[in-house]
Amino acid sequence: MTFKDFSKRVMVTVEDLCRDFYRENRSQFRIKKEDTAVKNLAAIVNATLKLSFKKGFDAMSLRDLSGQSGLSMGALYTYFSSKDELLGMIQRQGQIAVERILTEYIGSGKEIREKLRDAIRAHLYLSEMMKGWFYFFFMETKNLNEKYRNISVKSELMTERFITDILEEGVKSGTFVLDNVPLMGSIIKAMMQDWYLKQWKYAQRNISVEEYAKFVIRVVESYIINNQQAGSAPQ
Amino acid sequence: MTFKDFSKRVMVTVEDLCRDFYRENRSQFRIKKEDTAVKNLAAIVNATLKLSFKKGFDAMSLRDLSGQSGLSMGALYTYFSSKDELLGMIQRQGQIAVERILTEYIGSGKEIREKLRDAIRAHLYLSEMMKGWFYFFFMETKNLNEKYRNISVKSELMTERFITDILEEGVKSGTFVLDNVPLMGSIIKAMMQDWYLKQWKYAQRNISVEEYAKFVIRVVESYIINNQQAGSAPQ
DNA sequence: GTCTATACACAGATAGAC
């Protein structure tokens, strides 16, 4: 699975996600014309992701947002009722999309080893396409009230689950040799996370997401497949 | 090197660091009594790290800080001249300490393989002892003005350097087999970072920093030492 | 050195014209 293939099959422009979201929550929006609503929602979300990336959600004022999105203060408030709700909306909207897409693209059939590779690639490719969202989830949803934070934690564990389920399966079938599945899941997650948390670094070094995925897969496989031949463990 | 050994040798209580910092910058402080200054500085830094962890530096008001530190608003401003400067002070103070300690404890002599293990352990153990600081560096120094952000980026690359230098050395001597040193450095860094970014997860699962270090080392070694026997690379 | 009281700017949010 190349990044190009993946990005052709998966539709996740901000406008796509906003349209889905609008349709599923039509009743709670004051604006009734779908095209208007979706266009403006997309402008708001784009502007929010951009400004949050640059200065942080908290430091972004609604006047900044108004300027960046091209909507007036008054207009903004027809799409959300408070700044907090805006954050919640982006969080929900994004994480629903991520969950849907990963569930869809992380294989059912197939050989177990290929399945693990696909899962890692799908995560990385999706995070590449939705860089702004992933960064936002990580940076901005840690400090929320309990309810919202739980959503965010649940999501972290969910994506980790995708990986550990596959690892478990491989261990059971004897394809993988691995003494600590949860820990392996964690560090795979950590490596995947680094891709979007350190965008600047990888961009600067001209490393493509495919190259990165390949490397992560190699490191993981060298451990879980050749474990028994590895050098002596540290004391 | 166990965590207990390490933590006995390295002194990094907030008070220690504040004392060092005060002595090196005595001239710019209005408060002249060292004990008073250090005590209050420590209270300020502790409170800032705590509140930033809970709600983010930006969302922390100076009234919050006053309450948490036990100092009045007026008193706070005898230790820094603006909220931004407070952030800068913590950043500088912390990163100087980290650099000093890592330089000191990442070995000179010794066998190359042991050297890599020690470097990984030293990083992890230090981040365990200075959890609050490390978390703060990562979360709060991304959105600064150029000057401060550069310090933070430099620091990221510096710690990565500690690792890649050792990897290079091992590759040259033939002990390690590794086709992409910078990428390996990045993911080692990513794994180390996860330890303090996901504290809640590892605490919840009762994983100790030693166990974590051991696992990271095993994964890394299984790749760089047995590379040539690994399964076929993904296409 | 430390406090309380206060200045001033800017944040989020809304009202009401168009």
Add this chain to the structure above:
DNA sequence: GTCTATCTGTGTATAGAC
């Protein structure tokens, strides 16, 4: 549906008594 003008609270920062 969208705008401008405005309200009100809270933020950072300082002045001046003790």
